Amino acid sequence: MDRLTWKVKVWRAPVLNATAAALLGLLRDGPLSGYQLSAAADAFLGDFWTVTRSQVYRELAAMARTGLVAAQPSGARDKQPYAISPAGREAFRNWLHEEPGPDVVRIPLLLRLAFGDALDPDHRAELLASQRAGHAARLASYMLEEPKLGPGPQRETLRFGIRYERAVLAWFDEDLRAR
Amino acid sequence: MDRLTWKVKVWRAPVLNATAAALLGLLRDGPLSGYQLSAAADAFLGDFWTVTRSQVYRELAAMARTGLVAAQPSGARDKQPYAISPAGREAFRNWLHEEPGPDVVRIPLLLRLAFGDALDPDHRAELLASQRAGHAARLASYMLEEPKLGPGPQRETLRFGIRYERAVLAWFDEDLRAR
DNA sequence: TGGAGCATGTAATGAGTTACATGATTGG
DNA sequence: CCAATCATGTAACTCATTACATGCTCCA
Numbered sequence: 001m002d003r004l005t006w007k008v009k010v011w012r013a014p015v016l017n018a019t020a021a022a023l024l025g026l027l028r029d030g031p032l033s034g035y036q037l038s039a040a041a042d043a044f045l046g047d048f049w050t051v052t053r054s055q056v057y058r059e060l061a062a063m064a065r066t067g068l069v070a071a072q073p074s075g076a077r078d079k080q081p082y083a084i085s086p087a088g089r090e091a092f093r094n095w096l097h098e099e100p101g102p103d104v105v106r107i108p109l110l111l112r113l114a115f116g117d118a119l120d121p122d123h124r125a126e127l128l129a130s131q132r133a134g135h136a137a138r139l140a141s142y143m144l145e146e147p148k149l150g151p152g153p154q155r156e157t158l159r160f161g162i163r164y165e166r167a168v169l170a171w172f173d174e175d176l177r178a179r
Numbered sequence: 180m181d182r183l184t185w186k187v188k189v190w191r192a193p194v195l196n197a198t199a200a201a202l203l204g205l206l207r208d209g210p211l212s213g214y215q216l217s218a219a220a221d222a223f224l225g226d227f228w229t230v231t232r233s234q235v236y237r238e239l240a241a242m243a244r245t246g247l248v249a250a251q252p253s254g255a256r257d258k259q260p261y262a263i264s265p266a267g268r269e270a271f272r273n274w275l276h277e278e279p280g281p282d283v284v285r286i287p288l289l290l291r292l293a294f295g296d297a298l299d300p301d302h303r304a305e306l307l308a309s310q311r312a313g314h315a316a317r318l319a320s321y322m323l324e325e326p327k328l329g330p331g332p333q334r335e336t337l338r339f340g341i342r343y344e345r346a347v348l349a350w351f352d353e354d355l356r357a358r
Numbered sequence: 359t360g361g362a363g364c365a366t367g368t369a370a371t372g373a374g375t376t377a378c379a380t381g382a383t384t385g386g
Numbered sequence: 387c388c389a390a391t392c393a394t395g396t397a398a399c400t401c402a403t404t405a406c407a408t409g410c411t412c413c414a
Contacts, residue, residue, distance in 0.1 A: 017400080017401075018287055018290055019401080019402090021290070022290060022293075022294075025293075025294045025297075028297075033365090033366075033367095034366075034367070035365060035366050035367075036365095039365095044293070045290070045293060048284075048286070048289055049285065049289065049290050049293070050402090051402095052402065052403060052404090053366085053367075054367090054368080054369090054402080054403075054404085055401075055402065055403090057366095057367065057368075058401085058402095079365080079366070080366090080367090092297075093297070096291060096294060096297055096298055097298075097302060099306075099309065100286075100287035100288040100290070100291055100306070100310065101287045102287075102313075103284070103285065103286045103287070103288075103347075104283060104284070104285040104286075105227075105282070105283070105284050105285075105343065106228065106282065106283040106284075107227070107279075107282045107283075107339070108197055108279035108280045108281075108282070109279040109282075110227055110228065110335075110336055110339065111197055111200070111201060111224070111228050111279070112275060112279055113332050113335060113336070114201075114204075114223070114224060114228075114332045114333075114336065115201075115204045115275060115332075116331075116332050118204075118207075118271075118272070118275055119275055119276075123276060127278075127279070130278065131279065134281075152295075153292050153293045153294075153295050154293075156289075156292055156354055156355060157289055157292070157293065159350060159354040160286070160289065160347075160350050160354070163346040163347075163349060163350050163354075164284065164343075164346055166346065167342040167343055167345065167346035168282075168339075168342075170342060171338060171339050171342050175335055175338040175339070175342075176335060196372080196373075198373080198374090212393090212394075212395095213394075213395070214393060214394050214395075215393095218393095229374090230374095231374065231375065231376090232394085232395075232396095233374080233375075233376085233395090233396080233397090234373075234374065234375090236394095236395065236396075237373085237374095258393080258394070259394090259395090
């Protein structure tokens with residue numbers, strides 16, 4: 001009885017990826033064009049969650065298709081603003097309450113170290129030194145920023161960065177004996 | 180004079196991505212099939228640099244095209260082993276000495292917190308608690324592993340994991356007041 | 359007034375994950 | 387012997403980056 005084996009295409013709330021959700025979040029206070037969104041994401045999310053322009057356009061197009069967002073009519077060809085729809089607001093709220101996925105931590109240096117048998121000690125030392133310097137510099141710049149921020153998510157994020165860089169430096173200094 | 184505007188396609192050493200390089204590294208001690216490589220990568224690189232089977236096959240095919248690796252003749256259809264070529268060994272050595280790229284750290288929880296204004300406090304607390312538990316569990320399992328390892332890259336990697344998880348927990352407890 | 363830079367967007371490519379397919383092995 | 391599992395590989399899709407294109411504005 002093949003006729004009984006169909007699958008109902010149940011409606012399910014459009015699943016958001018993190019990037020799309022972030023865009024919806026930014027659209028909550030008013031329509032923005034792709035370019036403006038991209039700039040807003042850079043400013044608001046900064047280094048810790050990068051979103052490229054291409055992603056913005058891709059996600060906007062996709063969300064327009066699923067009705068989470070609506071293109072506003074606008075001037076001749078450029079500056080096409082998009083507004084969040086009620087469905088979009090709901091999708092955003094749902095996303096906010098979903099369990100966040102696991103952290104992604106990918107450290108190219110670690111991969112090189114894994115094959116460290118093939119790395120001569122001098123070069124290894126050089127490598128470590130240069131990487132360490134980068135982390136130290138980042139830590140310093142975070143520490144400069146930090147006092148300027150009031151309480152809130154921005155500061156929480158920066159604090160994370162500070163703790164991360166400190167942990168990395170300690171690893172260099174105490175576990176990798178690179179100094 | 181259009182004829183003068185061609186570009187010479189200069190030869191450049193095939194650039195390796197980290198995944199391809201890791202495979203070459205594993206192939207240094209002898210030919211392996213895609214499946215074996217995938218297993219070897221899982222075992223040797225573990226959680227901290229994941230490589231899926233699909234990636235393995237893609238990279239093997241690409242490297243076979245560029246001559247970094249050569250398909251060994253073998254039994255009927257399955258278990259096609261690949262051997263690293265001299266060019267492959269050189270590419271690997273070069274890669275080892277390149278400057279590693281920047282760390283990628285992507286934390287979905289941070290993105291949610293960034294829009295924390297829209298998150299009611301109860302739910303925020305719940306979110307934090309569940310995330311914190313995951314990190315604590317991972318730290319515990321790392322700490323169990325650690326004493327079993329002799330000195331070497333594996334232990335260095337694990338130490339990194341331990342420091343990372345500790346930093347995250349401290350962030351939860353001291354900066355996010357989640358406990 | 360023409361070119362530097364900015365605002366806006368598209369295309370091409372790379373990297374990663376998930377789901378699917380298929381023959382061999384093997385334990386109950 | 388036959389069902390489960392393993393070994394092997396492929397296909398399709400999503401996500402992310404890099405490079406390219408094009409019109410506008412503004413000031414030297």
